[in-house]
Every structure is written in C-alpha cells, then in structure tokens.
Amino acid sequence: MWFLSYWTIPLFSALVWLAMLIAMLTTWTSQGRPHYSSMDPSQRIAYISDVGAQGLKPLFIAMSTVTVVSFDIAFLLERWLRHTGKLAPNTSIWQKIYSGLSIVFAIAGAAGLILLSIFDALRHNRLHNIFLAVFIGGYVLSAVFICWEYQRLGIHFREHSVLRYSFWIKLSFILIEVALAIAFGVTQRQKLYNAAAVLEWTVAFIYFFYVLSFFIDFMPAVRSKGRQSRTTEMDMATAETGMGDGAADDQRYFRGAATNGTTNDASTNGYDNGYTNGIEMHPGYPNGNGAGYVKPVEPAPLPSRNF
Incomplete structure (x- = not known):
C-alpha cells in the first residue's frame, strides 16, 4: 500500500517541517507582526526562534522533533535498503563509512534542532545560538558525506540515473546552505537583524527541499517491491500446487x-x-x-x- 512505501518517510518529514514553518509565519503575520520581547528594538522581522519562544513553543518543539526523528529514520532505512540490495549496494568499505558518517552527523543535527527549540532565544539566547550552529553544521556535514557516497556509487552504477540526480540536488543544498549560513552570521554580527531574519527563514525553507530530495532516493526500492509480474506469480503457484x-x-x-x-x-x-x-x-x-x-x-x- 502506498502509505507503507519507503518514500513516505522523507515525504512525511518534509511536510511536517513545512507545516510548522507556515503555521509560525502565518501566526506572526495574522497577529499584526508583533514585536516580541526577544527581538532587538530595531528589528521588524521576527526570527523563527522569536516566534517559537512565545505561545507557539509547544508546537515548535513537537514538530521539530517529529521532523528530525522521522528524517533520521530515513537515513537509517536508506542504509538498510543498500545493505539488503533493494537499493544499489555499496561496493567498498569506504562507501559504508561515508554512509555511517552521514547518519552520525544527521543525528547530531537532529539533536541540535530539538535542543534549540527547547532552549529558546528569549531565555537561553547563548545556548540557542550554539544549538543552531550544531543543527546547520550537522546536516551540512551529513549532506557532504552522503554526496561523497552517491558520487562513488554513481561511478559503479552509471545506469542508475537517480544517483546522479540525487547527488546534484544534495550538492546544491550544501553550497546554498553554506553560503546562506555565512551571510546569516555576517548580518548577525553587523546587527542587520532584519536581513538576518530573512536569511534564517530562507535557510529553513531550503531545508524542506533537502528533506524532500530523499523521496527520489527511495523510488528504486519502491519499484523493486512490485517488479514480479502476475504471470510469474501464477507460475510459482503452479509449481507449488501442481495446478496449471x-x-x-x-x-x-x-x-x-x-x-x-x-x-x-x-x-x-x-x-x-x-x-x-x-x-x-x-x-x-x-x-x-x-x-x-x-x-x-x-x-x-x-x-x-x-x-
């Protein structure tokens, strides 16, 4: 059944994250774009963490946790599908190491997001910024290692175009997110808080597309589940029952x-x-x-x- 397919896990994770962002942005704008106490006096655009530190904190914690936990499950499932041969299997020990490191850094990034949603910008500003760096850095490094793995797999399985597409999508995520993260840090230090807030929202929405990109990674496994023809099934039944x-x-x-x-x-x-x-x-x-x-x-x- 479609809702039990592998690709529904990253899709679910991406949609939960998108729903959270839309809910938070809609709430802030529908309330008349209030100036929260965690915002700088010159700041007009709220950070995600500013909205999450107010009345939507339970939503921020819950949906962030669901997003990263389900996303990390997708990483583990991808590793298992390659190990069992339902996806293009790893051809060297280094590919397995790259895959393992991508999972480790994804778990670190997930921990960073959960902790930054708990230690909000209003009450724990320093810890919040540290965990924000862990969140972004963890998933960027995770993407680096999974790109490395896919690049090596693409050399051995040139017939699998999905590896090539996924590699370029994830590489684009790395380049864009690193550039935006640097710009975010620079604008923060220069106290350009409105520009920094826009960059933070942009980083969050791009993360949605990164999570969604794992949808195409699982498509070969979905097709392999139903590759046996109806005729083959009947022939197998005939061999077992003697009725043909x-x-x-x-x-x-x-x-x-x-x-x-x-x-x-x-x-x-x-x-x-x-x-x-x-x-x-x-x-x-x-x-x-x-x-x-x-x-x-x-x-x-x-x-x-x-x-």
Whole structure:
C-alpha cells in the first residue's frame, strides 16, 4: 500500500517541517507582526526562534522533533535498503563509512534542532545560538558525506540515473546552505537583524527541499517491491500446487495438436493413450481400450489466464 512505501518517510518529514514553518509565519503575520520581547528594538522581522519562544513553543518543539526523528529514520532505512540490495549496494568499505558518517552527523543535527527549540532565544539566547550552529553544521556535514557516497556509487552504477540526480540536488543544498549560513552570521554580527531574519527563514525553507530530495532516493526500492509480474506469480503457484493452465505446466492442458509426435487428429488432449473421447479407434472397441468403455466428453478447457 502506498502509505507503507519507503518514500513516505522523507515525504512525511518534509511536510511536517513545512507545516510548522507556515503555521509560525502565518501566526506572526495574522497577529499584526508583533514585536516580541526577544527581538532587538530595531528589528521588524521576527526570527523563527522569536516566534517559537512565545505561545507557539509547544508546537515548535513537537514538530521539530517529529521532523528530525522521522528524517533520521530515513537515513537509517536508506542504509538498510543498500545493505539488503533493494537499493544499489555499496561496493567498498569506504562507501559504508561515508554512509555511517552521514547518519552520525544527521543525528547530531537532529539533536541540535530539538535542543534549540527547547532552549529558546528569549531565555537561553547563548545556548540557542550554539544549538543552531550544531543543527546547520550537522546536516551540512551529513549532506557532504552522503554526496561523497552517491558520487562513488554513481561511478559503479552509471545506469542508475537517480544517483546522479540525487547527488546534484544534495550538492546544491550544501553550497546554498553554506553560503546562506555565512551571510546569516555576517548580518548577525553587523546587527542587520532584519536581513538576518530573512536569511534564517530562507535557510529553513531550503531545508524542506533537502528533506524532500530523499523521496527520489527511495523510488528504486519502491519499484523493486512490485517488479514480479502476475504471470510469474501464477507460475510459482503452479509449481507449488501442481495446478496449471498449460503455460506453467505443459503436461496439464493442451489446446492443439498432439505433443508426442503423432499426427492422429483423434487425439485432442495431446496424449496418444487410447482415449479419443468417443471416437472409434478399432472396430467394435470404442476408445480403443478393449473394454468397450466410452470416456465421457470432457468440458471445454478454461480460457488461458496468460494475458
């Protein structure tokens, strides 16, 4: 079922994050863009953390936690799918190391986001900024190592274009987020708080697209779940039960000429065994079995299921 597919995990994570951002931004604007106590006197645009430090703090903590926990599950699931061969498997120990490091840094980034939502900018400003750096740095480094892994995989599996697409998407995320993070830090130090607030919201929305990019990573695994054809399933069932329809077991039903080399038109089931469905083979002996027994006419064979 579609809601149990692998790709629903990163999709769910991305949508939760997007819903949180929209809820916080809508709440701030619908309230008339209030000036919170955590904001600088010259600041007109609220940071995400400013909104999250006020009445929406429970929402900020809960949805941030759900987002990063489900996202880290996607990292672990990706590792497991490669290990089991449902995704292109790693071809060297270094690829596995890159994958493991990407998971470690993703967990660090998740811890940073959860902690910065708890230690808000109003009451714990210094800790909040430290955990913000951990959040951004953790996921950027995680993206670096997963890009490294995908680059090596793409060399060995050139036929898998999804690896190439995913690599470029994640590399773009790294370059854009690093540039925006540097700009955010510079504007903060220069006390350009409105510009810094815009940059923070931009970083958050780009993170949504990064999480969503894992959707395409799981698509090969989704296709592999349903790759077995209906005909193959019926053939397997035939082999197990001994019940076939002619294609799975050519000795069961035959709709045509004899299979034993004879050209006798009297044979209608492919066996020259003395049964001719009532057609006389020898004078005085219907069916040719020497006992005068006439085999009842068999019903017409069922239409083939091979279509």
